[in-house]
Amino acid sequence: QQPVQSPQAVILREGEDAVINCSSSKALYSVHWYRQKHGEAPVFLMILLKGGEQKGHEKISASFNEKKQQSSLYLTASQLSYSGTYFCGTETSGNQFYFGTGTSLTVIP
């Protein structure tokens, strides 16, 4: 029931773009995205709700394809501070909420 994230790891140079995908085998009601830096707490990035509403605190964009049961996180013009592990969390029917396995993102100068 947990969502599958891809890729598992990615290395970027500063200024490059990246896309992280999150796929579910079940119909989705909402998708959360979090970033966790080493030794720190996961930090909320964005929520995408069924119907298209988005709630976020940072200038990071994401998409939510209800039909395909997946979400993608878009990181453009990456900065060194973007490094960390990105997790998606998905809510399915019955208020079931599961996190994905994470995508390790490393931005190098």
Next chain:
Amino acid sequence: ETGVTQTPRHLVMGMTNKKSLKCEQHLGHNAMYWYKQSAKKPLELMFVYNFKEQTENNSVPSRFSPECPNSSHLFLHLHTLQPEDSALYLCASSQGGTGGDSPLHFGNGTRLTVT
């Protein structure tokens, strides 16, 4: 300073010890959670409390015992743990519910090592 505070940050305990993890949130949220984070595994939900009532126990062994005396405090009591219980234990809070449109706010976690 994070709105969710966890203590201690690190804990080493023997298999016969009894210890407790503490979590406090200063965000006025109604729901609190315990998650376990092990290497190479997704975050695993352990317990959920909504308005101090336990609404979810995700098949967690009885050697883990949660306590939520009020909506701002959450404890995880540990006894007779196994080495495989070594992990990072994260506390989180949200406005309410079990996900949905309420973001989770995490503490920095307690790194637990069972020897």
